[in-house]
Amino acid sequence: MTPQFGQSPKGERLARIIQSPNYKDGKFQNSHHTPQLTEGYGYTKALYEYLFNKSISIKPQDSIPSIKTDLKAIPLTENILVWFGHSSYYMQVDGKRILVDPVFSGNASPIPGGTRAFKGTDIYTPSDLPEIDYLLISHDHYDHLDYKTLVALRPKIRNIVCGLGVGAHLERWGYSPELIIEKDWDQTIEGENGFLIHILPARHFSGRALSANNTLWASYLLKTESHRIYIGGDSGYDDHFARIGKSFGPVDIAILENGQYDAAWKYIHMQPEEVIKAFKDLGAKKLFPVHSSKFALANHAWNEPLERISGIARSENIPLMTPLIGEVVELDNPHQIFRNWWKEVK
Template sequence: MAKGSMASSMRDYLRPGKDRQPSQPLPSVKTDLSTLPSDGATVVWFGHSSYLLKIAVKTILVDPVFSGNASPVAFFGKNYPGSNVYGVVDMPEIDILLLTHDHYDHLDYKTISQLRPKVKQVVTSLGVGAHLERWDYSPEMITELAWHEEAQLEGSLRFTALPARHFSGRLFKRGQTLWSSFVLDGPGYKLYLGGDSGYDTHFREIGEKYGPFDLALLECGQYNQNWPYIHMMPEETAQAALDLRAKVLLPVHWGKFTLALHPWYEPIERVSLRAQELGLPLVTPMIGQPFTIGENLPGNAWWR
């Protein structure tokens, strides 16, 4: 899984590094999420791997982390200034809460607990529901999927759980739950929601069976040469989008937390360059900046 130990990785993380944090608060757009259009498919990214999808009249919230921290300890994984302008109070009613796996930067206890009154249903990977039930979510709300299983929910939304090359675990327990990517079929749109994954042949296999996709949301950031199998390098993110037969790539898993050793802006710079070389359309919204699939594609290099 990884070439370096957890202890050595933590020592490296605690050493000073160049540009590991932004030098000033990140720019953002504050949007009234209750007024998003009810036709088409709109995406709002909240930094890292948290985002909201409005497909027709259905609202899907993916891997929300609004507590300000992506870790069980305060000194690790604190959000960048300016990146946490959205919270639970800003969320509309959620038709589907989608949780890809149980790592702290994707499954946040404080956020998930506070969201419960707003959530109608949850879709997640096999085993993750046990966390939610301990946090007072009723079993009737939760749909767990193993790889290649699908569920039709809210009438017009079909979710299919698919393989990813990653792992699961909270604190010292690993492998108690599954981790997944998801295909979301909605009215007139098909999206690939990548979760976390290293690069491998599964992207091409998924693209051949389920593609093409109107949009792929793929991890791009928090990588390390010692973790080649569980996170992608930015160039691999662009290649994965091509393998998936994605029309547009939205790079996520960056822009909110420092969980690796690279400069905070390096992932988006590298994936942008590779996407340009490959002729792959890329969308790079600011945090909170809505865009509609097939229409406007924000592409400003706001991180510079």
């Protein structure tokens, strides 16, 4: 099997997985019953609608606007976030450099040219990144765990945090086991100066090639001296958001998926209205919606996720972060203004 498909867990890694309370009947399970397809939707119907009833605006006609920021030149004393489109972003928080789900290959599919990035969105490469203290991987799907990107980033990564089993892919791609921190839900990584990474539930699934749910998907709560940031990964709506908010709130920023949704997938991806519910459940102060504006993985207009959620946020007076790709988000600036850039793109 070609390397981009990764490696299934085995040996001591598999033995540890089998001991997880979240692993039952030979695979990882969500907290509640989670069909991949909504009742009334068969795989044939869902595939037919995606292939033959595509939205005419599933991809933008224009190039997506972006900014090429010199990430290596940003002083480590500055608390910032830079989004790369979809669910990839870089953060500097209280002296730590953190990278989440990087995809810089221009493709969200194992098939060459299968799911190409929109024009203008693929302006960053692994060479643009500084050294990374913690690389966080939410799950092993191709639009979050990218083989070419991970191989190119390898010399820059000091630690990788991921769910149980995901380390098998990383080891096959040349990462030293000493760098890989695999955790189950409700476990914590403790760093210096009160720096904590809580590994928490999400409602999704995993798998590459023919494997399904043999690795664990996760969300994260990042706690530093001055910030609490929730990194939601991919997740359908469920009561874990309220439980996390009760245990770890208030959250300064909730980074939640908002895009690539469909009525057929209601259990594994959120509609914008559910994103708002999750934001409120978390007791968050600001909302940063991701999982949009780079890849067409669902049959909705490319700009619909941002248009819908910005309308709700405006009517409910919710502070919404909508940066351009590459724009520096100033985490310590409560007055930073973001423009509705998607309205300028056809």
